[in-house]
Amino acid sequence: MEADRIPVIVGAGEITERPADPREAHEPAALMAEALRRAAADAGAPDLLAALDSLDIVNSVSWPYGDLPAALAGQLGLRPRRLVYGPVGGESPVRHMHEAANRIARGESEVAAVVGAEATHAVAQAQKQGITLPWTTPDPNWSRTRGRDFLHPLSVRLGVADPVSVYPFYENAVEAFLGQTPAEGQAESAALWSRFSSVAARNPAAWLKREYSPEEIGTPGPANRPIAYPYTKLQVANPMVNQGGAILLTSLARARAAGVPENRLVYLWAGAAAVEPRDYLNRDHYHESHAQNAVLDACGRIAEAEGTEFTTCELYSCFPCVPKMASRRLGLPPGLAPTTTGGLTFFGAPLNNYMTHAAAAMTRALRERPDSAALLYGQGEFVTKHHAVVLASRPPRQWRLPQDYSVQAEADSRRGPVPAFAETAEGDAAIETFTVLHDRDGAPHHGVVILRTGDGRRALGRVPGSDAATIALLKRADRTPIGAPGVLRPAADGLQDWSPA
Missing domain, CATH: 3.40.47.10 (Thiolase/Chalcone synthase)
Structure with a gap:
């Protein structure tokens, strides 16, 4: 050449x-x-x-x-x-x-x-600070393309239309597929992210220039609030x-x-x-x-x-x-x-x-x-x-x-059959994957479960934050809830709530 x-x-x-x-x-x-x-x-x-x-x-x-x-x-x-x-x-x-x-x-x-x-x-x-920046005059008609523009409206209503709330579906599914307990999967993530932080600490162009321990990354707390299970603040893009x-x-x-x-x-x-x-x-x-x-x-x-x-x-x-x-x-x-x-x-x-x-x-x-x-x-x-x-x-x-x-x-x-999506479904439904979304104070707001219905369709369900027992089931450290059977029921606001069988 x-x-x-x-x-x-x-x-x-x-x-x-x-x-x-x-x-x-x-x-x-x-x-x-x-x-x-x-x-x-x-x-x-x-x-x-x-x-x-x-x-x-x-x-x-x-x-x-x-x-x-x-x-x-x-x-x-x-x-x-x-x-x-x-x-x-x-x-x-x-x-x-x-x-x-x-x-x-x-x-x-x-x-x-x-x-x-x-x-x-x-x-x-x-x-x-209420400051006007002396930059190029902004365009008043500018808009940002986001997931809610092309994802299913039900995803948007349930709050799973941004990367931080969607990637946990993969995280939890991967753990279950590998046969890891949630605790094992989260420990792997924290250790991996600690190694990433070590590289950033030596990069002059990095924003955060210090090494974080796996414990700092994986342990929820005031400085590391839970965002979308299993991710804490120190496990998401900044x-x-x-x-x-x-x-x-x-x-x-x-x-x-x-x-x-x-x-x-x-x-x-x-x-x-x-x-x-x-x-x-x-x-x-x-x-x-x-x-x-x-x-x-x-x-x-x-x-x-x-x-x-x-x-x-x-x-x-x-x-x-x-x-x-x-x-x-x-x-x-x-x-x-x-x-x-x-x-x-x-x-x-x-x-x-x-x-x-x-x-x-x-x-x-x-x-x-x-x-x-x-x-x-x-x-x-x-x-x-x-x-x-x-x-x-x-x-x-x-x-x-x-x-x-x-x-x-x-x-x-390589792609297998894709299940038909059921916008509304009632009755038997098992968890395919899931996440739990948290408030800014770290409290669970609600869970979202991707489900397989009894007839093989895919559906979305909510777990209200007030359902402490089911939220606890989703966040168990020793056993994944993926595959757990349950029931979908219509809620008063038009969404569908899921609870274990």
Whole structure:
């Protein structure tokens, strides 16, 4: 493959700021511009920024821009001929990088970048203090796409239409499928998250720079309130950050012409992507993701064909179930911290942009490990969108780019029958999976159970917070309630309440 079509990562830039006065914080477009400048400086070739011909902007949520690409172009003082604002999705930075590499491999681009930023912490502090931020004039018609826009209305009514309330369905289902008691599964999560925090503590760009013990993470309390069972505050993504990140890619020929040292180049070999049905009620089960498995399997085959294995992994870590499932699929050894970044709880979760920071951390790690390969795996929505790429500190033996990276057919071929959903149901119903939602003071508000009815349909049921005995059943440490028989009955407010048989 000709050097002018070989894509390489040459620079990674990050910025994390936490000023006492939110008016001193930079708006997201300014954070993005600074991250791009730092990426070019990291490459040792600041002039590459002026040559940028393709720029993908990761979807940003914390500030309501009317035209974010224009705001960023104004901050940079340049406008690449291809300037694209991406859709929502935690996997999107990985996809943007993969597509940028494909464009370079096709000869359509020579210098490309992926950038994103959020300033959620500054916005929240300003709102709390009644401060008007001196940023780009907000768009009064701006709105945020959320799960309640495309999930079943009953999910919305029951409060299980946000990631923090949906991922527990997978967490609890995975524990039961593995034969773990809830106590065993939660201990594994706490230990894993402690290892993530240890990595974040050593990452200069992290938001929380200290190591947390498994006991601190797994024990509910005033500073670590329960949110959605089994998750406590220290087990969920933390979006209250001001962070920006950027990745700069060029062709190998352009990198050499710019004087980038060979030992600072990172190669994107290839990757894979697939999705689950967008509404999680339309999936066959909750103890695994067929799309995740297909993506990870495909990347494993790439490494195997190259005669190597992953010495480093970044497994998306919005909630523990994601890297737990992925680690098992990859056959990673227990006790490994599958991150170079620190995870979305401790490094910080700049909403859709975490994986840009992960790519930056991975780039630094690979520069220190000659002849090594790494897996960069991102996920979006509700265990829905999956994209991974194989990065390496050496070129591949077999060139695969440009690449059609979809493994959707493989994922779909593994999917089993999906039960019909019953909006209203009465009578016998057993728990398929579940969670318990908590108030801000840590008290159980209500439980939500995904059920299988006597005739095999799927249904949703509520466990009122006032039903202390059933809430206690759902939260037992020694035995999962999954599979427990019970009864669905209509409630006065039109919902359906579940109680054990």
